[in-house]
């Protein structure tokens with residue numbers, strides 16, 4: 001699965017807030033960089049969590065992270081729009097435009113325009129990068145949470161319909177066509193086994209289908225490591241009944257039971273998604289006590305390990 005995904009030019013991670021979109025995007029971009037692909041991670045989160053974990057705070061220009069072949073930039077709506085205007089409007093005039101309160105009010109009131117230029121920025125970086133700069137092999141976009149991400153993905157299609165013909169319409173059609181092309185763009189849904197995370201992933205999938213955008217994979221994050229099975233619990237209970245000095249085992253047995261209940265819940269969640277989405281599923285296990293960089297490294301190693309590890313024991 002991961003080899004297949006890394007052959008695309010753009011990968012986007014979508015999902016409910018807090019499920020691990022950033023962690024999965026960060027791990028995939030790290031894995032791509034480890035394999036020697038010139039990789040750009042675009043962060044839409046103003047906190048820029050990944051760049052921040054490397055001690056950087058990029059703007060719209062890519063900065064090299066302390067990892068060969070890996071760069072990062074901030075994909076902000078307002079910033080992307082200004083970047084676009086910078087290309088289109090002469091310098092001195094532009095400064096006046098940006099400084100005017102009319103422009104500020106206009107930008108704040110026009111989320112659609114910001115979203116359209118964000119999509120345009122991704123497309124331009126991968127398909128129309130100036131010849132003077134080295135091209136990217138892969139762009140990974142850590143998209144905003146569900147609703148906002150869908151708004152962003154929808155914009156080129158809306159703009160194409162709205163403008164009918166002319167420059168904006170043909171630009172929008174090209175951008176839309178790129179994201180609809182499954183050989184170029186992969187959309188990954190990230191979820192945990194929590195019901196809300198699953199239902200949002202299913203909703204996103206339905207909305208993507210309406211736009212004729214395919215879900216390329218579903219990543220189940222924070223899955224149990226499955227340290228215990230039912231026979232471990234039976235053995236602990238048998239040991240407790242044989243010796244009163246093994247009282248502490250009761251607590252461990254309770255932890256093991258909770259783990260088992262969690263894995264049953266996870267299996268149900270997986271089955272529910274499999275019934276509705278035909279895309280491949282991948283598993284990312286819960287990692288204990290690690291920094292953002294270590295987490296990305298651990299998940300990248302897990303994804304690289306291939307189908308055995310991706311299948312987990314669920």
Ligand SMILES: Nc1ncnc2c1ncn2[C@@H]1O[C@H](COP(=O)(O)OP(=O)(O)OP(=O)(O)O)[C@@H](O)[C@H]1O
Nearest residue numbers: 016017018019020021022023145222284285286287
């Ligand atoms: N597999 C994992 N194991 C352990 N911790 C994880 C795992 N995945 C994510 N986390 C932790 O969960 C938290 C949320 O993860 P992350 O920031 O990747 O989610 P997100 O979907 O990008 O959230 P947001 O909506 O805030 O952008 C972080 O603290 C992260 O370290």
Ligand SMILES: [Mg+2]
Nearest residue numbers: 021022045142
């Ligand atoms: Mg995030």
